Amino acid sequence: MISVLVTGATTTVGESLVRSLVADTRVRHVLAVAREAPEQAPLFSHGNRLTYLQVDLARSRHVRELLFGPARDLGVEVVVHLNQQDSGFQRGRRTHAANVEALRAMMDLADRHPTIRRLVLKSYAVVYKVSLELPVLVREEHPLNLSPKAPQYIRDRVEADLTACARMGLSSYETVVLRCAEAIGPGTGSQLFDYLDAPIAFRPMGFDPMVNVSTVEDVVCALERATHGSGEGVFNVPGFDTLPLSEAIRKWGTPSLPLPGPLVSKAYTLRHRLTGSKFSYGLNRNRLHLGLVLDGHRAADVLGYTPSHPLDWPVGGPVADPRLPA
Amino acid sequence: MPFSPRIARALTTVLGDSGIRDRAERLHYANAGHGYDAFGLNPEFVGLGEVIGKLAYEKYFRVQSYGAENIPSSGPGILAANHSGTLPMDGAMLWVDVIRHTNPPRCSRALADYFVPSLPVVSTLFARCGVVGGSRGNAQALLEAGELLMIFPEGVPGIGKPFSERYRLQHWTKGHCELAIRHGAPVIPVGIVGAEEQMPQIARIPVSGPIPYIPIPATLVPLPTKYHIHYGEPIPLHEEFSPEDADDPEIVREAAARVKSAVQALLERGLSMRKGIFR
Numbered sequence A: 001m002i003s004v005l006v007t008g009a010t011t012t013v014g015e016s017l018v019r020s021l022v023a024d025t026r027v028r029h030v031l032a033v034a035r036e037a038p039e040q041a042p043l044f045s046h047g048n049r050l051t052y053l054q055v056d057l058a059r060s061r062h063v064r065e066l067l068f069g070p071a072r073d074l075g076v077e078v079v080v081h082l083n084q085q086d087s088g089f090q091r092g093r094r095t096h097a098a099n100v101e102a103l104r105a106m107m108d109l110a111d112r113h114p115t116i117r118r119l120v121l122k123s124y125a126v127v128y129k130v131s132l133e134l135p136v137l138v139r140e141e142h143p144l145n146l147s148p149k150a151p152q153y154i155r156d157r158v159e160a161d162l163t164a165c166a167r168m169g170l171s172s173y174e175t176v177v178l179r180c181a182e183a184i185g186p187g188t189g190s191q192l193f194d195y196l197d198a199p200i201a202f203r204p205m206g207f208d209p210m211v212n213v214s215t216v217e218d219v220v221c222a223l224e225r226a227t228h229g230s231g232e233g234v235f236n237v238p239g240f241d242t243l244p245l246s247e248a249i250r251k252w253g254t255p256s257l258p259l260p261g262p263l264v265s266k267a268y269t270l271r272h273r274l275t276g277s278k279f280s281y282g283l284n285r286n287r288l289h290l291g292l293v294l295d296g297h298r299a300a301d302v303l304g305y306t307p308s309h310p311l312d313w314p315v316g317g318p319v320a321d322p323r324l325p326a
Numbered sequence B: 001m002p003f004s005p006r007i008a009r010a011l012t013t014v015l016g017d018s019g020i021r022d023r024a025e026r027l028h029y030a031n032a033g034h035g036y037d038a039f040g041l042n043p044e045f046v047g048l049g050e051v052i053g054k055l056a057y058e059k060y061f062r063v064q065s066y067g068a069e070n071i072p073s074s075g076p077g078i079l080a081a082n083h084s085g086t087l088p089m090d091g092a093m094l095w096v097d098v099i100r101h102t103n104p105p106r107c108s109r110a111l112a113d114y115f116v117p118s119l120p121v122v123s124t125l126f127a128r129c130g131v132v133g134g135s136r137g138n139a140q141a142l143l144e145a146g147e148l149l150m151i152f153p154e155g156v157p158g159i160g161k162p163f164s165e166r167y168r169l170q171h172w173t174k175g176h177c178e179l180a181i182r183h184g185a186p187v188i189p190v191g192i193v194g195a196e197e198q199m200p201q202i203a204r205i206p207v208s209g210p211i212p213y214i215p216i217p218a219t220l221v222p223l224p225t226k227y228h229i230h231y232g233e234p235i236p237l238h239e240e241f242s243p244e245d246a247d248d249p250e251i252v253r254e255a256a257a258r259v260k261s262a263v264q265a266l267l268e269r270g271l272s273m274r275k276g277i278f279r
Helices: A012-022 A060-073 A091-110 A153-165 A191-196 A216-228 A245-252 A261-275 A297-303 B005-015 B018-026 B043-060 B089-100 B123-129 B136-145 B155-160 B175-183 B241-247 B249-273
Strands: A003-005 A027-032 A050-054 A077-082 A118-124 A175-179 A202-206 A208-216 A233-237 A241-244 A255-258 B062-065 B077-081 B109-112 B148-151 B188-193 B201-206 B215-219 B230-231
Touching: A003 A216, A012 A027, A012 A216, A012 B109, A027 A060, A027 A208, A027 B249, A050 A060, A060 B043, A060 B077, A060 B148, A077 A091, A077 A216, A077 B175, A091 A153, A091 A255, A091 B123, A091 B201, A118 A216, A153 A175, A175 A216, A191 A245, A202 A261, A208 A233, A208 A245, A216 A233, A216 A297, A241 A245, A241 B005, B005 B043, B018 B043, B043 B089, B043 B123, B043 B148, B062 B175, B077 B089, B077 B175, B077 B249, B089 B188, B136 B148, B136 B175, B148 B175, B175 B188, B175 B241, B188 B249, B230 B249, B241 B249
Parallel strands: A003 A027, A003 A077, A027 A050, A077 A118, A118 A175, A175 A233, A202 A255, B062 B230, B077 B148, B077 B188, B109 B148
Antiparallel strands: A208 A241, B188 B230, B201 B215
């Protein structure tokens, strides 16, 4: 029986994870934290196995008070860190504090914490570098996107990922980094969801890269396995669906319009200004041209995770697993 | 792609023959779930690719194949061939030839130069037919999945070799042998005769951008030279060396020299066998 601290608990993935952990008989208590006030997080019923707290992790004092207050009192052994700003347009010191410094503070404090023995970081496939000379099928050793020109959204995620990786083997607790494929769905903060869910999807003319997309269920499944597992490491968490971008657009039922690259950029900049949409072409430029598919062999071998929840596509529904007999 | 696999299938049915349709249906590939493999290959487009290549293969270049039994019917393998002709028609003809002469049909996975995935339309069409960017990671993943790679160790300099250098192998890269030793794959030498005269190049204009240069050929379209594709016996580097030997530059260099000699020998045999450039 373990107690688990979940940060970013009001995100779609966070909520699903908390529900799943509360239903898990191996879990003694779940301490769920997020920036939202408890009345704005009504989905959690505060039973005797769940505690919800409003905490702003961008403030290091709050992190300290959390870890050496309620987390210590509840005997939290595993921290699942999901706290990342979703918007591709947010930037600045405060965003960086939430995205990176919160994790750094948590890791510093966890090192001298009496009960924490494991930290699971949900990272993102977007940390990987996409370029012509690199493979499409990406393993964990694949270079990360360390470009100084990358948007803060990506740089923060890379920094958080590297911060966690750099402490592996040097801390009193185990660290697991899960680089997850994008979970498509409302409220997931998915750039691709916003792209597909638009009235029209603009595509760079002549390009149709392969994309790998996941579901909240599969991401939660991987997080649970990492929570209960032992040992540390970096793991790709691919989704079930691997398909060309054009096929994803078609299955989503969105009309698409191929345009020359510079026009796609302008179209999405205009769309963001007019409608406040979340999709940023700058963040996604490379993957709208070149494919990136996560190789999940390591997660399958070590964590026992294989994607098993296909996306329920609006057109055509979920695809059957080709690995299973018909 | 501007059209779906269903349309590709319909076009294959209308424009192709039952053999092509049958081969597309029996093609073995690692379906990642939606009818495509992780690199974008789709058997319906492979069928369509064969339909497109059929006219050139049968009527224009009148390809004749020798020693196709040397292509492994399953498991990893590397086809190492000479490269020439200004336009990579040799790659296309070899690709069609392998599909036609393997049972069950195999789609050889050509490793293209880095600039190819940056080309609009071409990159997508190539990917659907099994071509992948020539990175080490892609080659490694494909060999581990038991795929048949098509590598032109002369690379872009080979395709742009001057007419006076025809059938003389250019700088021969060694990566294919390193891959073969490390991943336990036999190397099948391939000599393609006919392509080196198809489009004599008289000049080239270096450019900066996705492509390395603009070729200036003597003819606007490739000449209808007759292709002769010769497959040599597999060179079992994987049986002679252990995977760790792939780190030894001397072993890899010697292995590459063996493959180069084998391809050169196939070219000389092919040149002596043919009756003329167009026959």
